[in-house]
Amino acid sequence: MKPHILIIDDEVKLSTLLGRILSLEGYEVSLAATCKEGWAQLAKKDTDVVLCDVKLPDGTGVELAEQIKARYPVTEIILLTAYGNIPDGVQAIKNGAFDYITKGDDNNRIIPLVYKAAEKAQLNKRVASWEKQSGNKNSxxxxxxxxxxxxxxxxxxxxxxxxxxxxxxxxxxxxxxxxxxxxxxxxxxxxxxxxxxxxxxxxxxxxxxxxxxxxxxxxxxxxxxxxxxxxxxxxxxxxxxxxxxxxxxxxxxxxxxxxxxxxxxxxxxxxxxxxxxxxxxxxxxxxxxxxxxxxxxxxxxxxxxxxxxxxxALRERKEDIPGITEMFIQQFAHKINKQNIGISAPAQQALNNYQWPGNIRELKNVIERAVILCEGQIQLSDLPVEIQSSNLTGKTLSAFSIASVEKSHIQKVLSHTKGNKAEAARLLEIGIATLYRKIEEYGIG
Ligand SMILES: Nc1ncnc2c1ncn2[C@@H]1O[C@H](COP(=O)(O)OP(=O)(O)OP(=O)(O)O)[C@@H](O)[C@H]1O
Incomplete structure (x- = not known):
């Protein structure tokens, strides 16, 4: 069965165009212009992914993301934010959204992201039915x-x-x-x-x-x-x-x-x-x-x-974080048939440093998402931004040497350029070869 995508956006021209593109990619697409219409579509049909605008005539996409996740935990939500409005996107992810894209700016990301979100929704369905069959037993x-x-x-x-x-x-x-x-x-x-x-x-x-x-x-x-x-x-x-x-x-x-x-x-x-x-x-x-x-x-x-x-709380038993991380990696890798998934040292370090206000539930969600996004090994960039920066905070706080400050700074700049090394070297005012050498020297993943 074709995955079902629901677009909730009151800019009809844009959503019709996006709907056409997604139909050509093999998805079944429905459109809604308000939260109310969105809820009606969700009730009518099993939905894999909701693409949702932030500003809607009768509410906000950020709140809607949380409400949809509570009612339809299997469905994944991608928020369409206005240019430069990252806080809305970050809040939506905190509310349970899969990711966010900047309208007009991230056109190349839409199709791969929808594909990944639909894959995650399929996985959610399998996990839910597996949990039902096994009676959700825990001992x-x-x-x-x-x-x-x-x-x-x-x-x-x-x-x-x-x-x-x-x-x-x-x-x-x-x-x-x-x-x-x-x-x-x-x-x-x-x-x-x-x-x-x-x-x-x-x-x-x-x-x-x-x-x-x-x-x-x-x-x-x-x-x-x-x-x-x-x-x-x-x-x-x-x-x-x-x-x-x-x-x-x-x-x-x-x-x-x-x-x-x-x-x-x-x-x-x-x-x-x-x-x-x-x-x-x-x-x-x-x-x-x-x-x-x-x-x-x-x-x-x-x-x-x-x-x-x-x-x-998880932050009171930090020594358990690597073991629990490994358990969730195995669990989710097995479910989506990905083999030999590992985690890089900086990514594990970031997980260890983070405060985990949502405890094991939050760690479980973070790993589930990272296992889907990663290619072979989970990298720092496969983790949500607030966790990525906890790696840097941990480092600067724990080590005051020039080298560690330099390492942190390079990581920060690379994260800012989304891994683009040429751009990072330009901002750092060093040659690209020097940047590669430092990346290797500091083991930046
Ligand atoms: N020890 C554990 N091993 C594996 N998964 C766990 C463990 N503890 C919690 N989880 C997972 O973390 C998530 C949250 O767990 P649970 O619902 O039991 O927390 P809670 O304290 O009841 O949360 P809330 O107060 O929000 O209801 C669930 O998905 C659960 O499967």
Whole structure:
């Protein structure tokens, strides 16, 4: 089947022309002129790549990129920015876009970039179906890392898995709280039963209540039949309440009741129902502080935090970064049939120096993208710009010798010229042969 590309741009002439070019390249193309039309097209048809203008009549492409990624994680987005507006592009990549191109300036890049983004979307589909088939199973021994911080967490998880105790996982976004929750479920005696997860921040109060507790037919307009809630779906298994700190106070009381005696009341019912679930919850907020500020019930906090496991941020276990990087390289190289993929020393150094606000999730995304972009070995230039510059920061901070400053400066200039050595030599005011010699001498990748 032809990959499907959706162009969202209100400059109709330009998008029609681009659409024609992409059709000639063998893609199926749809056009939309507003965010609203874009959403309608996305709902109609599986879309591999969205090419999206920044300024749209009813919104911005930067925000749209984030919203599309949340609703359609398989789809890849390329932002079309105005000339010289790099910050929009960088923000879009942070929001989950595959890349950005400057309108009119980057015409030669469009076709190869769309090809790569479509390839990534196909890979996303394969990974999603593979994860579905394998039941998305994770076990504690698959959690990678040799640092004391992660080994402590795995050890605690192993101990609590065998019990029926409630567990509270804390840690920044992307540290692997859901991975741990699944691993605890898999390693426990409920492993053969369901593991049901819900993100409490993704729903309004009423929707969350309906999802968790279910409803009786006739409970509200449109409730034509009885609907099971997740507490019932997870009976004899585990219910994972992600972002529990976001749960509205009214629902906190209802969850407390489940924890105390296994009882809950469906919407529209008067009699209580019973369930037998193990509750694992997670938060990236300071729940104690939320209790002090009156946003979270203290009695529920005590119940949920019987056994707490704090997951370390990736920057607190930097020694694990090379191993996890290698694991993801193997994983993604295998999925797209690329062989002998390695990583250059400067690229690995940049990964080690970077602060990873998005933790393992961010590292996973960065490696996935780099494996697609690289030719044989992952180079510094295959990494997002903010990570490339963390290599330079690390170097200048760690070494003050003239040589290291010179090396950093050359790297900076090369990155500025996008690897164009003749242009770099001109800016550095040195001969091209000298530049080649220095590149070799300093091992600049
Ligand atoms: N130890 C690990 N090994 C391999 N992949 C991991 C590991 N930990 C996390 N990941 C991957 O990182 C991503 C984020 O993990 P997860 O969803 O568990 O994080 P989280 O802490 O629950 O994030 P959030 O707070 O945003 O919900 C997932 O794609 C997951 O597969």
């Amino acid at each position: 504690l021994d698959k959690i990678s890392g040799k640092s004391i911080a992660i080994l402590n967490a795995v050890n605690l998880a192993g101990k609590v898995a065998a019990t029926d105790s409630t567990v509270l996982l804390t840690g920044e976004t992307g540290t692997g709280k859901e991975v741990f929750a699944q691993a605890i479920h898999q390693a426990g005696k409920r492993a053969a039963k369901s593991f049901v997860a819900i993100n409490c921040s993704a729903f309004s109060k009423d929707l969350l209540e309906g999802e968790l507790f279910g409803h009786k037919a006739g409970a509200f307009t449109g409730a034509t039949k009885d609907q099971k809630g997740l507490l019932e779906e997870a009976n004899n298994g585990t219910l994972f309440l992600d972002e529990i700190g976001e749960m509205p106070v009214e629902l906190q009381a209802k969850i407390l009741r489940v924890l105390e005696n296994g009882e809950f009341i469906k919407i529209g019912e008067t009699k209580p129902s019973r369930t037998n679930v193990r509750i694992i919850s997670a938060t990236n907020r300071d729940l104690k502080k939320e209790v002090e500020e009156g946003n979270f019930r203290e009695d529920l906090y005590f119940r949920l935090s019987v056994f707490q496991i704090a997951l370390p």
